[in-house]
């Protein structure tokens with residue numbers, strides 16, 4: 001059993017202690033992150049972009065996430081590992097269970113799915129079968145072609161209200177954590193207050209329960225475009241260990257994200 005669990009993460013929210021999270025795709029970085037204070041590691045489908053060089057995350061498969069989850073788990077037995085469910089791997093409850101089981105058998109502690117109320121049946125079933133679920137709302141990259149690009153979501157009040165309702169529906173269905181991506185900070189705050197589960201933000205301002213970044217953005221080596229909400233922590237520290245420590249310190253103190261990293 002990992003040292004961090006869904007209950008320690010829930011406790012952090014209750015006590016107002018920020019949760020730190022980074023993506024990782026291999027054993028060495030997973031161990032480095034664990035050893036330097038990161039609470040949660042995500043095997044993200046962002047690997048399609050940062051490892052494989054694709055323009056979006058849609059080509060990633062369950063087998064690829066499983067492969068990287070095995071590597072990350074091999075880096076540390078104690079790490080809390082979340083694995084992304086790829087595009088179209090959870091389009092109905094039975095398919096979601098089958099693919100989530102593959103990721104859990106590969107060493108994940110929790111799986112993450114992108115979407116709102118339409119996922120409630122799958123989330124109920126997964127939780128009943130023993131698979132913890134993390135939701136993901138806002139700029140959900142698997143829907144990039146519906147959005148017409150990687151665009152900030154939830155700027156209109158109607159959309160904002162829908163997102164709050166989605167967050168509550170995911171929680172009611174059994175989700176034990178929620179990621180919100182690229183939304184106005186004020187909406188992120190409303191969502192964080194509307195649910196009891198920990199809410200981890202990326203490009204969602206500081207009034208959430210924790211922060212996640214793609215690891216390549218943390219050290220400024222992402223191929224292609226580096227999003228405005230990310231920060232190169234290596235530039236000011238000079239080595240990987242201190243970059244990770246500074247990220248954790250700055251998230252916990254509220255120094256990161258700053259206003260220059262947020263959307264309104």
Ligand SMILES: Nc1nc(=O)c2c([nH]1)NC[C@@H]1CN(c3ccc(C(=O)N[C@@H](CCC(=O)O)C(=O)O)cc3)CN21
Nearest residue numbers: 046049050141150151152182214216217222227228229
């Ligand atoms: N390196 C990397 N970092 C990420 O955070 C990330 C990935 N890759 N791949 C998967 C998704 C895709 N993400 C992205 C990609 C681009 C933008 C982007 O271009 N955002 C614009 C805002 C556009 C607007 O104003 O509507 C920006 O300026 O940051 C945002 C999130 C987040 N995820």
Ligand SMILES: CC(C)C(=O)C(=O)O
Nearest residue numbers: 023044045046084179
């Ligand atoms: C950016 C995070 C939240 C993600 O889903 C990923 O890395 O795939």
Ligand SMILES: [Mg+2]
Nearest residue numbers: 044045046084
């Ligand atoms: Mg993802």
